[in-house]
Amino acid sequence: MSLHLALEVDGDGADVAALTAHVTAAEAAGFALVTIADSPLPPADGSVRIEAGVRAAYLSRRTTRIGLAPTLHASVTEPFHLATQLASLDHASLGRAAWVVGAESSAAAAATVGEPVLTGSDLRREIADVIDVARQLWDSWEDDAVIRDRATSRFLDPDRVHHVNFTGARFTVSGPLITPRPPQGQVVVIGADTLGVTSRLDIALVDTADTAAGLGELTERTALARADGAALVFADLPSADASLLRHLDGVVDGVRIRVADIPLVTDLLKTRPPAGPTLRDTLGLPRPANQFAVAG
Amino acid sequence: MTRFLSTIASAGGHPGPYELALDPTRSTLDTARLVAQRAEAARIDALFVPDLLVFGAQGTIGAQEPLMFVAALSQVTSKAGLIATVSTTFHHPFNLARLFGTLDHLSNGRAAWNLVTSSIGEQNFGPGGLPSPEQRYARAAETIEVVNALWDSWKPGSLRLGPGGKAVLDTSLIKPVNFEGEFFSVEGPINIPPLPQGRPVLIQAGQSAAGIALGARYAEVVFTALATLADAHRFTSEIRAQAGALGRTQGPLIFSSFHATFGASESEAQRLVRERREAIDYEAGRALVADMLGGGVDLTEAKLDEPLPEVLIPDISGINRRRGRAEIFSRLIREGRTLRELIQAAQDTGHWSVAGTPEQLADAVEERFRAGVLDVLSLGGLADDRTHDFVVNGLLHELRKRGIVKDDYRGATLRSNLGLEEPT
Structure with missing residues (x-):
């Protein structure tokens, strides 16, 4: 079986010991990455949760091979903070950071930060702007900007650090980032194909129902996502069974499952190749060239 | 309770590590991990990271996002407090309350927020410009009111351990905050459970008149640059008087920067100062x-x-x-x-700078401590082998011998180690 496996691990509330146990178990089992859901709003079932990015940083050295993908909501977070947090997560984890693009846009979510509710094309534009500025900021230091030249006591070559001068629909950012380029070059960007920004994603997540019609739709949407430019497509499975996974093998590049379904995949995992060292390596994604680097 | 001098070590971003940053065998995080481990072995109360919102500010060695950075450091420490410097000018209080609340949970009560209002950074948070100092401090005060209300929005007993060790949530004890202010309108409540420390320790930096007024009202610890003993007396009496006038029984602790130049002899220390x-x-x-x-x-x-x-x-x-x-x-x-x-x-940008042997530096520290104008001492240089030896085996050893610095951590939380009251 050639599917990459992702595991959604939100659900342990503020119990970080339980969270760590789930993530280290997933790493030992050979999962490529864990995603960590988040929302500014309480979960509908009345349970509790803590912020996802800080949870991921907490896991960064308790793990060694698995990718860490917190959900950060583009709609309620300052883009510069978001880009810096993810770059720092990539540094802390030595190249295993990913970002699940959140777009919580309900009136209640927008009210937590006093922002207007965005819908339709305004929301799509905002999400696209936040992804674009994050990607530019991650490239704002060229890989060889850090020269560590002891003879001249120079840490970096300022000609290789760039302003981004980004102007979006609702914000502007000059840059550069305060943080050197992430080890992966670009943090792996994951998002639902329904966000309308598929061309900007490294992994498009396509949700599906476990029915014949659902599978037909999945195949169609997967083809669309690939045509839009998503490097990889993962099926997002609220519940899974072994026959469904076998069916998906060859249709999509990976699946995201929930903790309850881990027993279903343990046999399938035995054939997975060893991961790493970076998440991009595990997923077979190339390390992107820097958009600001000048040849020569 | 016996009064002790607390200590806080810089874990990165200080200009000092510039030479270390040139070392190709060490990453920023490796250096910070080393500092964290050395600080904890030396029973230093907390680790501090600055907030650099703009490339090039305070040197150009690059910096990590402070909350993610200290969350990563929580993995290699179990006792030391974790202080992240974060600006109120470029964050929304709801997000800040979630971020610091999460840090306090995963560190089991070791989180502290060093609150700054930022004099730089607006170009990365456009299109608005930098607000005036008056607006920045007004926004900071309102931010503190909002985050405190959010952290207090879960009343005692809202999350209980039920049968079989399962957490039981009593949503009737979780109240909205319904805050309406000049800058923010926040309904709440927050969606994270009560913090191990109730609230993270609130540290505040800023010595202008507006900064002192803010610190006197809200800060549990104030970070200061007080070059002379007279400066320290003036500042301490001013902020304590203002805090007292507001009815505070425990005024903010005075946390002072300390730029130390160590020498095995006085002449070696003086030579280093001269060379610099x-x-x-x-x-x-x-x-x-x-x-x-x-x-x-x-x-x-x-x-x-x-x-x-x-x-x-x-x-x-x-x-x-x-x-x-x-x-x-x-x-x-x-x-x-x-x-x-x-x-x-x-x-030294107006910081307290002293050169001498570890004993002479201990004399300078003891003078301020006994005068009641120093409660928390900032220590740098732990990443450097030479300075580390002087700080730990010289200065700290001497201060412990004199009964000024305590021998071990007092409790599990940062609040208990700094001797601060529980928030009510």
Whole structure:
């Protein structure tokens, strides 16, 4: 079986010991990455949760091979903070950071930060702007900007650090980032194909129902996502069974499952190749060239 | 309770590690991990990281996002507090409450927030410009009101351990905050459970009049740059008087910067200071001092070894950035210091700078501690082998021998180690 496996691990509330146990178990089992859901709003079932990015940083050295993908909501977070947090997560984890693009846009979510509710094309534009500025900021230091030249006591070559001068629909950012380029070059960007920004994603997540019609739709949407430019497509499975996974093998590049379904995949995992060292390596994604680097 | 001097170590971002950053075998995080482990072995109370919102601020070695950075450091520590410096000018209080609340949970009560209002950074949070100091401090005060209300929005008993060790949520004890202010409108409640410390320890930096007023009202610890003992007396009595007038029984703890130059002998320490002064680029220093004075003065023609005329003292109310620094350098002009002396002071940006043997530095620290104008000492240089030895085996050893610094952590939380009251 050639599917990459992702595991959604939100659900342990503020119990970080339980969270760590789930993530280290997933790493030992050979999962490529864990995603960590988040929302500014309480979960509908009345349970509790803590912020996802800080949870991921907490896991960064308790793990060694698995990718860490917190959900950060583009709609309620300052883009510069978001880009810096993810770059720092990539540094802390030595190249295993990913970002699940959140777009919580309900009136209640927008009210937590006093922002207007965005819908339709305004929301799509905002999400696209936040992804674009994050990607530019991650490239704002060229890989060889850090020269560590002891003879001249120079840490970096300022000609290789760039302003981004980004102007979006609702914000502007000059840059550069305060943080050197992430080890992966670009943090792996994951998002639902329904966000309308598929061309900007490294992994498009396509949700599906476990029915014949659902599978037909999945195949169609997967083809669309690939045509839009998503490097990889993962099926997002609220519940899974072994026959469904076998069916998906060859249709999509990976699946995201929930903790309850881990027993279903343990046999399938035995054939997975060893991961790493970076998440991009595990997923077979190339390390992107820097958009600001000048040849020569 | 016996009064002790607490200690806090810088875990990165300080100009000191620049030479270390040149070492290709160490990453920023590796250096910070080493510092964290050394700090905890030396029973230093907490680790501190600055907030750099702009590339190039305080050196160009690159910086990590402070909350993610200290969350990563929580993995290699179990006792030391974790202090992240975060600006209220470029964050929304709801997000801040979630981020710091999460840090307090995963560190089991070791989180602290060093609150700053930022004098830089607006270009990365556009399109609005940098608000005036008055607006920044008003926004900071309102931010504190909102985050405290959010952290208090889960009443005691809202999350209980039920049958079989499962958490049971009583949503009737979780109340909205319904905050309506000048800057924010926040309904709440927050969606994370009560924090191990109730609230993270609140540290505040900023020595302008507005900064002192904010610290007197809200801060549990104030971070200061107090170059002389007289400065320390003046600042401490001012902020304690204001805090007392507001009815606070425990005024903020005075947390002072401390730029130490260690020598095995006094002459070695003096030689190091002399060498550093000789390496100063005095022509570049003119611009540095002009910057300290708010940036509106031209010092290119001023004589190096003559006192600066008082006409160069800026109108503080017209300065939008780092007013506290401008006030310090204005006072130095009034005291008749020469431009050369100002340039030397600007290398330390007005911080408390002492050179000598570990015993002599301990004398200086003891003087301020016994005078009641120093509660928390900032320690740098743990990443460097030589300085680490002087700090831990020299200065800290001496201060412990004198009964000034405690021998071990007192409790599990940062609040207990700093001797702070529980929030009510």
